[in-house]
Amino acid sequence: MPATYRRTHGVRHLFAALDLKADKLYGHVSSSKKHQDILRFLKVLRRRYHRSERLYVVLDNFSPHKHRTVTEWAAENNVELVFTPTQASWLNRIECHFAPLRSFVLRGSHYPNHEALATAIRSYLRWRNKHSRHARLLREQKKIKVV
Template identity: 45%
Template sequence: MAAYDLSTDKLYGHVKAHKRRGEFLTFVRYVRSLHPMTQRIAIVMDNYGPHRSTKVDTRVGDWAAANNVELAYTPFYSSWLNRIEPQFTALRYFALNGTDHPSHQEQGSMIRRFILWRNHHTTDPKLRKVIRSASLIKRAKVA
């Protein structure tokens, strides 16, 4: 799970064995803790099941309403509108392409190391180039 803070150009991530509602709620609580409670934050999400399930299970929606958080969803088939997507491209490019990790733990460690490196090298020309290229990709319209 990951979050991208546009105001600070920082990437935050938690590597979990499962990505269910409970883990998602734990992660958004962490994201909320990064900002003062008086500051309203918006969390932009794609249409992944644990994100969209607020009508079935109101834990995330109730928590957001009580914690000055706005939940915003990208339209279906348009997750590329979410500004975190180019960050995932950079993650794949720098940390995962061409690798064959013997375990999930080692892969998670590689992801965590990339996030640390990325947040300390936000102006790295190669990183900026990969992110810029990924941001410019035009997506086909889906009817």
């Protein structure tokens, strides 16, 4: 990844979810990470599953995750928000899936714009969900560093 300190066009944020049962990775690229963006992503996840199924969503302690609007919506929609302890992101099972994404999509890349980057991330997620047991993918997942 090129080391750039001036991001004249802003940054992008990846909201991601891992379905442990189906071994599927879902993601959405956003220009911001406010509580409204998090709520939008949670609503998309909720629509993927039957309303009677309780969803457990593991999150870090980022303040928009705990916004009143988000927590109230979760309580009303059979979604339990589970927060990892501070400085313990490694407890979230999705973390090891970011190493392959960095390796296959970001490392050595220089996308011309944010849309090209978002397209590459979406393409990777589709490939990953079809090849979740691919040897190279599994090797990359093991590279997560626990501090």
